[in-house]
Amino acid sequence: MVGKSTVLAVLAAAASVNAENYIGFNYGATKANFGAVKVYADFKEEFEIARKLAGTNGKFNSARLYTNIQGPSKDDPISAFQAAIDTKTTLLLGIWCSAGQDIVTNEINALVKAIDKFGTKFTDLVVGLSVGSEDLYRNSVMGIENKSGIGAQPAEIAKYIQQTRKALSGTPLKSVPIGHVDTWTAWVNGTNQAVIDAVDWVGSDAYPYFQSTMANSIKDAPKLFWDAYNVTAQATGKEVWITETGWPVQGKDMNLAKANREDAQTYWNEIGCALFGNYKTWWYMLRDADPNAPETEFGVVDANLKPYYDLTCKNAKPVPSPVANSTPSSSSAASSGKPSSTSGPNSPGKDGKDASSRPNPGSSISSLSTSAPPSTPTADSSNRSKPSGTSKSNYSPSASGPSNTASTYVVESTPASGTGAAAKPAQTTGAPGGVSNSAVSSGVAMGLVAINAIVAAFFLL
Ligand SMILES: *[C@@H]1O[C@H](CO)[C@@H](O)[C@H](O)[C@H]1NC(C)=O
Ligand SMILES: *[C@@H]1O[C@H](CO)[C@@H](O)[C@H](O)[C@H]1NC(C)=O
Ligand SMILES: *[C@@H]1O[C@H](CO)[C@@H](O)[C@H](O)[C@H]1NC(C)=O
Ligand SMILES: *[C@H]1O[C@H](CO)[C@@H](O)[C@H](O)[C@H]1NC(C)=O
Numbered sequence: 001m002v003g004k005s006t007v008l009a010v011l012a013a014a015a016s017v018n019a020e021n022y023i024g025f026n027y028g029a030t031k032a033n034f035g036a037v038k039v040y041a042d043f044k045e046e047f048e049i050a051r052k053l054a055g056t057n058g059k060f061n062s063a064r065l066y067t068n069i070q071g072p073s074k075d076d077p078i079s080a081f082q083a084a085i086d087t088k089t090t091l092l093l094g095i096w097c098s099a100g101q102d103i104v105t106n107e108i109n110a111l112v113k114a115i116d117k118f119g120t121k122f123t124d125l126v127v128g129l130s131v132g133s134e135d136l137y138r139n140s141v142m143g144i145e146n147k148s149g150i151g152a153q154p155a156e157i158a159k160y161i162q163q164t165r166k167a168l169s170g171t172p173l174k175s176v177p178i179g180h181v182d183t184w185t186a187w188v189n190g191t192n193q194a195v196i197d198a199v200d201w202v203g204s205d206a207y208p209y210f211q212s213t214m215a216n217s218i219k220d221a222p223k224l225f226w227d228a229y230n231v232t233a234q235a236t237g238k239e240v241w242i243t244e245t246g247w248p249v250q251g252k253d254m255n256l257a258k259a260n261r262e263d264a265q266t267y268w269n270e271i272g273c274a275l276f277g278n279y280k281t282w283w284y285m286l287r288d289a290d291p292n293a294p295e296t297e298f299g300v301v302d303a304n305l306k307p308y309y310d311l312t313c314k315n316a317k318p319v320p321s322p323v324a325n326s327t328p329s330s331s332s333a334a335s336s337g338k339p340s341s342t343s344g345p346n347s348p349g350k351d352g353k354d355a356s357s358r359p360n361p362g363s364s365i366s367s368l369s370t371s372a373p374p375s376t377p378t379a380d381s382s383n384r385s386k387p388s389g390t391s392k393s394n395y396s397p398s399a400s401g402p403s404n405t406a407s408t409y410v411v412e413s414t415p416a417s418g419t420g421a422a423a424k425p426a427q428t429t430g431a432p433g434g435v436s437n438s439a440v441s442s443g444v445a446m447g448l449v450a451i452n453a454i455v456a457a458f459f460l461l
Pocket of ligand 1: 136139140141142153154189190191192
């Protein structure tokens with residue numbers, strides 16, 4: 001047995017961690033499926049939909065964005081900021097970094113403008129800032145082979161991080177936790193160490209569905225997800241934020257992975273319900289059919305905003321991390337990010353080969369996320385609108401498809417609005433633990449925490 005004190009201790013630990021575990025979705029700067037650039041009303045509607053999702057008690061109140069810039073302007077703050085203020089949605093901000101210094105400068109200027117304009121109404125909602133999104137994946141051997149688009153070198157990302165810290169130093173966001181979002185394959189690549197050294201946290205984008213070179217049926221998904229998490233935490237020694245994950249309700253078979261509602265429900269129940277409230281999590285994604293469903297559709301609601309499956313976690317059997325207290329740890333020493341350090345059967349990427357074998361996390365995802373963003377940014381303002389949605393479509397299943405698209409975008413794109421892909425919203429609140437807004441939600445939350453904690457306790461004993 002599990003001693004009562006053990007369980008209580010685990011619960012206490014989980015509860016304290018939960019206070020900061022935001023829950024939300026990724027929100028692109030443009031409508032899905034090659035839609036137009038989103039404006040205030042679009043963001044406000046989406047943030048409200050997220051909060052009203054049936055059975056979730058308003059917990060999905062945080063949004064991850066990919067850009068600070070409102071398309072098609074040069075450096076006006078994205079209208080998502082005003083929408084977040086009006087809906088009390090917390091924000092994980094994003095700076096698009098694969099379109100060069102000028103765009104990064106515009107991104108920083110847009111953020112500074114927003115701070116001046118909105119003050120603490122805005123800055124109090126900001127829970128983090130990611131400088132870049134999958135730029136290192138796109139810059140990798142796999143990313144290049146898969147034509148995922150233009151990426152950035154680690155030294156560039158590190159430079160942009162320093163510029164961002166400097167620009168924010170005299171502002172209310174001077175202490176905002178700054179990270180970078182990428183795939184596990186990038187985090188275990190020792191050549192990217194400069195980025196690891198420069199950040200406060202690392203973002204993990206993980207999509208077992210796309211890991212087509214590995215056994216990736218829905219039954220294998222929890223192992224693939226947690227392997228990616230684990231190697232990222234081990235290689236970086238930094239707190240890992242779950243910046244993108246999800247399972248599509250429709251799309252092609254990717255090796256053993258099938259895209260359908262049943263498997264998307266299972267992924268939500270086993271992975272989502274293990275994450276919500278226990279890790280900072282921005283799901284991919286809220287709405288993908290906007291207005292038309294892309295070939296590979298990740299949304300949790302349909303075009304009429306109705307959930308595709310049960311989002312309550314009530315009947316879920318979450319599969320927690322096999323690493324006992326895997327809460328994001330910053331503890332472990334930062335081992336070098338070298339690939340070699342990872343070993344073990346599962347481990348992904350110890351060498352280039354492995355890495356490539358696991359295209360998914362990175363690649364696939366990246367394609368997605370990646371693609372989206374880039375598109376947005378496109379230099380051409382007109383083109384910028386395409387963004388996000390696109391990305392997914394791009395991605396489409398296999399390599400070739402998506403990538404091409406993505407690359408196309410990328411090339412054209414500049415930074416601008418970037419953003420595309422999807423960002424998520426959510427605030428922590430609801431989640432199980434923590435900060436739930438309402439008593440009800442906290443009840444749900446605590447229930448989840450308890451389940452997770454007990455499961456964790458069993459693993460420990
Ligand atoms: C490792 O990272 C470097 C720098 O981002 C990149 O050039 C290289 O291609 C990556 N290695 C692999 C195997 O992808
Ligand atoms: C490209 O991505 C696909 C999956 O989308 C993967 O099977 C393939 O291995 C990747 N190619 C390379 C070279 O990594
Ligand atoms: C986590 O990763 C480390 C290093 O790669 C490995 O030694 C350990 O066995 C992994 N743990 C799990 C539970 O997979
Ligand atoms: C970018 O978009 C269109 C369509 O691709 C293209 O014809 C044009 O040359 C570029 N600009 C824009 C808007 O797309």
